[in-house]
Amino acid sequence: MSQTEHGAAVNRGNRPLSPHLQVYKPQITSVMSIFHRVTGVGNSIGAILVAIWFISAAIGAGPFDTVNGLLTSWVGHLILFGFALSVCYHLCNGIRHLLWDAGYGFELDQVKTTGIVAVSAAGLMFLGLMIVGWMN
Amino acid sequence: MTMMTSRARVRGLGSAKSGTEHWWTQRLSAISLAVLAPLFFIPFAIALGKPWDEVVTIYKHPFNAIVAAAFLLAVFHHMRLGLQVVIEDYIHAPALRTGLLIFVKLGSLLLGFAAAFSVAMIAFAV
Numbered sequence: 001m002s003q004t005e006h007g008a009a010v011n012r013g014n015r016p017l018s019p020h021l022q023v024y025k026p027q028i029t030s031v032m033s034i035f036h037r038v039t040g041v042g043n044s045i046g047a048i049l050v051a052i053w054f055i056s057a058a059i060g061a062g063p064f065d066t067v068n069g070l071l072t073s074w075v076g077h078l079i080l081f082g083f084a085l086s087v088c089y090h091l092c093n094g095i096r097h098l099l100w101d102a103g104y105g106f107e108l109d110q111v112k113t114t115g116i117v118a119v120s121a122a123g124l125m126f127l128g129l130m131i132v133g134w135m136n
Numbered sequence: 137m138t139m140m141t142s143r144a145r146v147r148g149l150g151s152a153k154s155g156t157e158h159w160w161t162q163r164l165s166a167i168s169l170a171v172l173a174p175l176f177f178i179p180f181a182i183a184l185g186k187p188w189d190e191v192v193t194i195y196k197h198p199f200n201a202i203v204a205a206a207f208l209l210a211v212f213h214h215m216r217l218g219l220q221v222v223i224e225d226y227i228h229a230p231a232l233r234t235g236l237l238i239f240v241k242l243g244s245l246l247l248g249f250a251a252a253f254s255v256a257m258i259a260f261a262v
């Protein structure tokens with residue numbers, strides 16, 4: 001190595017890169033893991049809205065109508081729609097997390113199978129919730 | 137570590153006298169929510185969008201009221217513990233990090249109690 005070589009110019013050889021998010025192939029394992037965190041934060045926003053809804057209902061019909069009006073506007077519906085999706089996914093995948101915590105399901109094929117089961121269950125749960133919300 | 141028995145280490149009884157507690161209470165809240173969330177969201181989906189007096193009637197039912205209050209307390213506890221981990225992972229500036237942690241802890245305590253108390257007000261008073 002010559003004296004003039006320094007910083008980025010140094011030849012570091014053709015060594016493998018450590019897996020970095022931007023160059024890492026998305027897989028069901030990593031994607032579902034990231035979505036658990038994303039939906040956890042999304043659920044937090046939803047929980048705050050639920051709290052505001054109850055607090056306004058306790059204050060009285062006037063404040064409740066304002067909050068209810070916002071939540072049933074089209075933007076409100078869009079947010080609630082996302083919240084429902086987020087809760088269903090997080091709940092079903094949360095049960096998967098709890099099974100891991102108890103020591104079950106660590107084989108790669110099990111991880112894939114339970115992942116597909118969790119996403120399917122979340123989809124069904126979401127449909128069920130939409131039907132209940134719609135019909136009543 | 138050689139001065140400590142394996143059991144003491146697992147129980148997290150180091151100098152801080154805690155360690156596994158955050159993880160454990162987060163799992164307890166998750167288990168509670170796995171049951172409470174479906175019980176809560178069905179009457180909630182029915183109530184949502186209805187006028188005030190019908191919403192009040194729904195939550196005057198003791199089952200709906202108790203489930204809603206328990207769900208709200210559990211959810212804000214779970215949310216606080218969860219958001220704490222997310223903040224610790226991504227926010228590294230000390231002042232912002234501490235500020236956010238305090239905000240999340242106090243904010244979720246306050247909102248959780250206020251929301252559960254509101255359910256009780258609806259059930260008993262209005």
Ligand code: HEM
Binds near residue numbers: 043087092097222
């Ligand atoms: C609206 C309700 C909920 C909110 C606001 C919420 C929020 C959160 C947040 C912010 C996290 C942290 C995410 C992370 O560290 O990546 C989290 C993690 C978790 N949640 Fe929830 N959650 C809710 C419902 C549920 C339900 C119903 C379950 C039921 C099983 C559940 C199970 C879990 C589990 C097991 C974890 C830990 C995952 C891990 O090991 O990284 N959550 N939640």
